[in-house]
Amino acid sequence: MLLNKNSGNKAPSKARLSTLAAALLAAGMSLAATAQADLQGLYSADELLDADVYTSADGSKSIGEVEDILLDDNMQVHAVVIETGNLLDLGEKQYVIETGNFSVETMNSNNLDDLEYRIVVNLNEQDITEQPAYTDTWWNDARKRAQNAWEKTKEGASSAWDNTREATADVLERAEEALKPSGDKAETK
Incomplete structure (x- = not known):
């Protein structure tokens, strides 16, 4: 703006x-x-x-x-x-x-x-x-740089979210497995 x-x-x-x-x-x-x-x-x-x-x-x-x-x-x-x-x-x-x-x-x-x-x-x-x-050239270049920076930030945030979600899922699965009684663990294997 x-x-x-x-x-x-x-x-x-x-x-x-x-x-x-x-x-x-x-x-x-x-x-x-x-x-x-x-x-x-x-x-x-x-x-x-x-x-x-x-x-x-x-x-x-x-x-x-x-x-x-x-x-x-x-x-x-x-x-x-x-x-x-x-x-x-x-x-x-x-x-x-x-x-x-x-x-x-x-x-x-x-x-x-x-x-x-x-x-x-x-x-x-x-x-x-x-x-x-x-100048017009500066204006157009600056807008493109800002848009590219935003896209990279958005991609980085999305990648970080995906990594966090995967790591959390792994931790939850391990925690669930650890909380099962030992007889239940043998049945799932």
């Missing part, structure tokens, strides 16, 4: 906002704000889109803004897409920054009209330019 500020829908549905808020919290995004240092518990997707982006090395110079928020099948944040209009004079380019490589700072969290976020990327400018570009 994809939340995109260019989708034409200015007001994300309550379900989308609730899902994203839960996903952001579940994804373990760290929160280190000058105005609020504690976990907030609820985040606004609308305000995260277009939030200014900074590097951890230079928190005073914005390198771009959040263009998109990418969610996985579990509705957890997989990545943010940042548009880097000011990054290394390369012009506007969009990069995929995976969860774990950024944090969210919250300002004015007590007032919905003034709520504001800053995204701090834990990569230097050179490392950011080495992140995947947000």
Whole structure:
């Protein structure tokens, strides 16, 4: 699922906002704000889109803004897409920054009209330019990789279940045999 500020829908549905808020919290995004240092518990997707982006090395110079928020099948944040209009004079380019490589700072969290976020990327400018570009090719490849990973997980879980079921059946048969009186054991052989 994809939340995109260019989708034409200015007001994300309550379900989308609730899902994203839960996903952001579940994804373990760290929160280190000058105005609020504690976990907030609820985040606004609308305000995260277009939030200014900074590097951890230079928190005073914005390198771009959040263009998109990418969610996985579990509705957890997989990545943010940042548009880097000011990054290394390369012009506007969009990069995929995976969860774990950024944090969210919250300002004015007590007032919905003034709520504001800053995204701090834990990569230097050179490392950011080495992140995947947000293109149709990346999108299609990432979806295929995620689907393949899910299929492998599902196959592994199925195989583990089959092995567990077989082992349990063997143990139960041996336990049943052990519990039979010795005369019954001779008759079954």
